[in-house]
Amino acid sequence: MATANKQELTKKTTNNNMAKKQPQTIKDYVKVMEGEIAKALPSVMTPERFTRITLSAISNTPKLAQCTPQSFLAAMMNAAQLGLEPNTPLGEAYLIPYGKQVQFQIGYKGLLNLAHRSGTNVEVHEVYENDEFEYSYGLNPNLVHKPAMKDRGKIICYYAVWRNEGAYGFEVMSREDVERHGKKYSKTYSNGPWQTDFDAMAKKTVLKQALKYAPLSVEFARQISEDETIKTEIKEDMAEVPNEFYEAEYEEVFDAETGEVINE
Numbered sequence: 001m002a003t004a005n006k007q008e009l010t011k012k013t014t015n016n017n018m019a020k021k022q023p024q025t026i027k028d029y030v031k032v033m034e035g036e037i038a039k040a041l042p043s044v045m046t047p048e049r050f051t052r053i054t055l056s057a058i059s060n061t062p063k064l065a066q067c068t069p070q071s072f073l074a075a076m077m078n079a080a081q082l083g084l085e086p087n088t089p090l091g092e093a094y095l096i097p098y099g100k101q102v103q104f105q106i107g108y109k110g111l112l113n114l115a116h117r118s119g120t121n122v123e124v125h126e127v128y129e130n131d132e133f134e135y136s137y138g139l140n141p142n143l144v145h146k147p148a149m150k151d152r153g154k155i156i157c158y159y160a161v162w163r164n165e166g167a168y169g170f171e172v173m174s175r176e177d178v179e180r181h182g183k184k185y186s187k188t189y190s191n192g193p194w195q196t197d198f199d200a201m202a203k204k205t206v207l208k209q210a211l212k213y214a215p216l217s218v219e220f221a222r223q224i225s226e227d228e229t230i231k232t233e234i235k236e237d238m239a240e241v242p243n244e245f246y247e248a249e250y251e252e253v254f255d256a257e258t259g260e261v262i263n264e
Contacts, residue, residue: 027058033077034051036234037080040236073234075103075231076095078231082106090109091108093105107204120164120220122163124206128148130148133146135170143172158203171209173202188228231243
C-alpha cells in the first residue's frame with residue numbers, strides 16, 4: 001500500500017511539474033518562442049526589443065490576451081519577418097483582436113518602409129479644401145498640388161504617387177471614397193487604427209490602390225499580401241501560411257510572380 005501511495009504521489013508531482021512547464025498565457029508563449037523570433041528578425045532589431053514591444057502590445061490592448069496564442073504568435077511572427085514594430089507610436093504594424101483571433105495589419109508607415117526597401121519611391125499626401133489641387137487621368141495623366149500657406153480647411157481627399165524604374169503613376173481618393181472602402185472591405189473598420197488614426201489608414205488605402213499599377217518586386221508583392229491576415233500556424237516563411245480570415249468580404253490576393261492583384 002505504501003508503495004502504491006508513493007507511486008501515486010510521484011505521478012501527481014510529475015504531472016504538476018509538467019503543468020508548470022507548459023505555457024499558460026500568451027506572455028508565456030512569447031517567452032517560449034524567443035528562439036524562433038530571433039531567427040525571423042532582421043539584423044536591425046534585437047529579440048529582446050521585439051519581445052518587449054509585443055508584451056507591451058498585450059499590456060496596451062488587454063483584449064489580445066483573450067485571443068488564441070496561435071493567432072497572436074502568428075501575427076507577431078508576421079511582424080518580425082517583415083521587420084515592422086507592432087502596436088507602437090511608429091504606426092508600422094498592428095495586432096488587432098477580432099473575436100478570439102488576432103489580425104495582423106500593416107500600418108501606413110510600415111507600407112512606406114516596405115516600399116522604400118524594395119526600391120519603389122512613393123509619396124502620399126492629404127489635400128485640404130483650400131489647397132490648389134487638380135488632376136486628370138488618361139493618355140497624359142497629370143497631378144498638381146499646391147498646399148495653401150494657411151487656413152487650409154478640412155481634408156477633402158488623399159493621393160499617392162509611385163515611381164519605379166522610370167515609370168510612375170498615382171491614385172486619388174476622396175475622404176468619402178476612403179470611408180466607403182474601409183467599411184466595405186475591412187472587417188476591423190470599427191476597431192483599431194481605422195478609429196484611432198483615420199488619416200494614416202486613408203493614406204495606406206490610397207497607396208495600396210496606387211501600387212496595384214506599379215511594377216512590384218516579387219518580395220514586395222508577397223509582403224503586401226500579408227496585410228489584414230489571420231494565421232494560426234508558424235513557419236520560417238509566414239507568406240506560405242494560409243490566411244484563416246475567411247469572414248472578410250474581400251482580400252487582395254497578389255500573384256507572387258507578377259505582383260498583380262488577381263482577385264478583383
